[in-house]
Amino acid sequence: xTITQLKYALAIAEHKNFTKAAEKCFVTxxxxxxxxxxxxxxxDIIIFDRGKKPIEVTDLGRKIIFQARNIVNEADRIxxxxxxxxxxxxxxxxxxxxxxxxxxxxxxxxxxxxxxxPKVKLKIEELTTEEILARISDGHLDAAIAATPLESENIxxxxxxxxxxxxxxxxxxxxxxxxxxxxxxxxxxDMLLLEDGHxxxxxxxxxxxxxxxxxxxxxxxxSGSIETLIKLxxxxxxxxxxxxxxxxxxxxxxxxxxKHFTQPSPAREVSILYHKSELKMxxxxxxxxxxxxxxxGAIKFQNVEIISPLAK
Amino acid sequence: xTITQLKYALAIAEHKNFTKAAEKCFVTxxxxxxxxxxxxxxxDIIIFDRGKKPIEVTDLGRKIIFQARNIVNEADRIxxxxxxxxxxxxxxxxxxxxxxxxxxxxxxxxxxxxxxxPKVKLKIEELTTEEILARISDGHLDAAIAATPLESENIxxxxxxxxxxxxxxxxxxxxxxxxxxxxxxxxxxDMLLLEDGHxxxxxxxxxxxxxxxxxxxxxxxxSGSIETLIKLxxxxxxxxxxxxxxxxxxxxxxxxxxKHFTQPSPAREVSILYHKSELKMxxxxxxxxxxxxxxxGAIKFQNVEIISPLAK
DNA sequence: TATATTTATAACTTAAATCTATAATAATGA
DNA sequence: TCATTATTATAGATTTAAGTTATAAATATA
Numbered sequence: 001x002t003i004t005q006l007k008y009a010l011a012i013a014e015h016k017n018f019t020k021a022a023e024k025c026f027v028t029x030x031x032x033x034x035x036x037x038x039x040x041x042x043x044d045i046i047i048f049d050r051g052k053k054p055i056e057v058t059d060l061g062r063k064i065i066f067q068a069r070n071i072v073n074e075a076d077r078i079x080x081x082x083x084x085x086x087x088x089x090x091x092x093x094x095x096x097x098x099x100x101x102x103x104x105x106x107x108x109x110x111x112x113x114x115x116x117x118p119k120v121k122l123k124i125e126e127l128t129t130e131e132i133l134a135r136i137s138d139g140h141l142d143a144a145i146a147a148t149p150l151e152s153e154n155i156x157x158x159x160x161x162x163x164x165x166x167x168x169x170x171x172x173x174x175x176x177x178x179x180x181x182x183x184x185x186x187x188x189x190d191m192l193l194l195e196d197g198h199x200x201x202x203x204x205x206x207x208x209x210x211x212x213x214x215x216x217x218x219x220x221x222x223s224g225s226i227e228t229l230i231k232l233x234x235x236x237x238x239x240x241x242x243x244x245x246x247x248x249x250x251x252x253x254x255x256x257x258x259k260h261f262t263q264p265s266p267a268r269e270v271s272i273l274y275h276k277s278e279l280k281m282x283x284x285x286x287x288x289x290x291x292x293x294x295x296x297g298a299i300k301f302q303n304v305e306i307i308s309p310l311a312k
Numbered sequence: 313x314t315i316t317q318l319k320y321a322l323a324i325a326e327h328k329n330f331t332k333a334a335e336k337c338f339v340t341x342x343x344x345x346x347x348x349x350x351x352x353x354x355x356d357i358i359i360f361d362r363g364k365k366p367i368e369v370t371d372l373g374r375k376i377i378f379q380a381r382n383i384v385n386e387a388d389r390i391x392x393x394x395x396x397x398x399x400x401x402x403x404x405x406x407x408x409x410x411x412x413x414x415x416x417x418x419x420x421x422x423x424x425x426x427x428x429x430p431k432v433k434l435k436i437e438e439l440t441t442e443e444i445l446a447r448i449s450d451g452h453l454d455a456a457i458a459a460t461p462l463e464s465e466n467i468x469x470x471x472x473x474x475x476x477x478x479x480x481x482x483x484x485x486x487x488x489x490x491x492x493x494x495x496x497x498x499x500x501x502d503m504l505l506l507e508d509g510h511x512x513x514x515x516x517x518x519x520x521x522x523x524x525x526x527x528x529x530x531x532x533x534x535s536g537s538i539e540t541l542i543k544l545x546x547x548x549x550x551x552x553x554x555x556x557x558x559x560x561x562x563x564x565x566x567x568x569x570x571k572h573f574t575q576p577s578p579a580r581e582v583s584i585l586y587h588k589s590e591l592k593m594x595x596x597x598x599x600x601x602x603x604x605x606x607x608x609g610a611i612k613f614q615n616v617e618i619i620s621p622l623a624k
Numbered sequence: 625t626a627t628a629t630t631t632a633t634a635a636c637t638t639a640a641a642t643c644t645a646t647a648a649t650a651a652t653g654a
Numbered sequence: 655t656c657a658t659t660a661t662t663a664t665a666g667a668t669t670t671a672a673g674t675t676a677t678a679a680a681t682a683t684a
Binding site for chain 1: 314357376379383387394
């Protein structure tokens with residue numbers, strides 16, 4: 001049994017296809033066939049059921065694959081330990097970011113980060129919270145940025161910053177004339193929310209829950225982006241909540257519609273997530289420091305006591 | 313980097329000597345030299361300082377060796393998973409047992425166990441609790457039987473049985489005429505205890521602590537075995553406590569000196585210990601079942617409420 | 625049934641691991 | 655200090671393993 005054989009097995013388990021897995025491993029298909037056969041012979045078990053199309057992992061195979069994942073992860077970590085010791089920050093780093101954080105955070109820290117750590121090859125993907133959790137678990141992401149707490153098994157969270165919510169109140173709304181807004185003013189019935197899967201919505205719902213103690217399942221509308229949300233709001237569909245950083249990009253003429261909350265302001269907790277195995281920890285540390293530094297300048301509310309609307 | 317290379321590195325780290333490590337690995341010394349060089353070249357680090365005699369592991373090398381231990385453990389577990397699935401109970405199994413459990417427990421379950429699981433090659437060693445903890449941690453023992461709770465990091469405990477203590481009161485002792493004895497009768501000042509490192513002593517001290525709330529450091533005597541303990545006791549050195557199973561072997565004429573405790577009787581907790589990685593779990597399960605079954609017949613006090621003298 | 629897709633096998637090549645023999649190096653003792 | 659001893663490194667040959675190309679066999683698809 002070799003680490004290489006285990007990596008081949010993982011690739012096949014993932015692609016359910018020897019040919020495709022071989023490509024991903026940069027070897028030919030016969031190499032995979034023979035190596036997997038050797039592994040199966042040595043353990044005297046069948047890992048893959050080639051009878052089914054697409055190929056299926058056997059019951060026992062699944063356990064072997066799970067353990068193979070552990071072994072390969074632990075093995076990869078050797079490289080990580082060496083890098084950390086040498087102070088080397090580099091290599092490929094796959095980062096997932098949720099849609100409502102992507103457009104505001106990325107432009108702020110990206111330039112700074114790649115300048116500071118030129119040897120890191122960043123691969124950034126916009127993903128929903130659900131996708132992020134799955135891909136960190138299966139090792140396809142090295143880390144991700146999402147609203148927390150999620151408390152998902154095997155995934156660690158480290159808070160990057162707290163981003164206050166700002167209310168966007170359209171011209172015809174009942175709260176139009178208030179200068180500041182209080183959490184108790186909110187009503188789930190006249191609020192627009194982002195579509196399912198966007199954690200921002202979870203944040204808003206939890207926020208309302210906090211004060212209403214229970215919620216109604218029939219929301220009035222769901223939208224896919226902050227821009228759409230504002231437009232729908234202007235069309236008389238209700239008020240909405242925007243994460244603070246988004247409000248900095250708004251056209252000036254919309255500013256009168258923004259109502260800041262009375263302190264303590266509700267906020268969402270934004271964290272960097274990573275697998276409990278702490279692979280590539282030195283890059284995660286670097287990213288954490290980089291983002292925290294940038295955010296300190298952008299969000300001035302940092303010293304204000306903030307309630308987390310996402311707490312369970 | 314291969315699993316084989318990591319195993320070689322572990323062997324060298326352990327023996328501090330390429331030649332001896334090579335023997336243990338069943339390869340020649342040049343094989344180890346070249347494989348370790350390849351590993352060091354690939355990681356671009358030095359793991360072993362050959363300048364020192366005996367060889368020393370470098371600071372970074374220590375971290376690599378630690379991680380190598382993880383990887384090799386996880387890799388060994390693949391075999392374990394397959395065995396478990398196939399219901400195969402076999403292979404080498406190294407078991408440590410503390411001195412005060414060894415002579416009573418081993419004759420009871422050994423014959424039964426090797427008959428039931430003929431493919432397990434048991435290697436049993438008498439060791440102190442301290443040695444046991446060290447050797448489970450470094451992977452030299454698969455499991456051990458000792459008095460608990462120990463709550464040592466990385467080591468799991470599973471209770472096998474509770475063994476009541478029986479007081480041995482010599483003829484000239486102040487408690488000689490009592491039919492049964494109560495824990496409150498005990499006095500650390502006139503008690504004989506086993507030498508340091510035998511957990512039984514810890515048990516007795518904790519027992520006295522429980523009722524005296526503090527203890528005196530000047531014990532009157534320390535001895536290495538149950539037999540010596542009884543002889544010393546007869547010589548007027550004080551009373552002593554015997555684990556119940558030991559009293560079954562005593563010569564009949566000594567029976568009048570045994571005083572059972574009033575219920576709830578103090579007892580020691582005897583557990584099977586194993587590494588948290590749960591390697592060879594199916595053998596550990598088999599051994600647990602085997603011992604529990606045997607003990608149910610031997611200790612009739614099982615249904616009696618028992619206080620654990622070892623609780624912290 | 626022909627065609628395409630995918631895995632297995634065969635024969636060969638390349639690369640890796642291991643061996644024997646021996647050199648180099650460092651520690652030990654007269 | 656200079657053999658003696660113990661120990662690791664290196665060279666060259668051998669065995670074993672991994673990978674390649676070419677092709678057969680098996681399975682789905684049209």
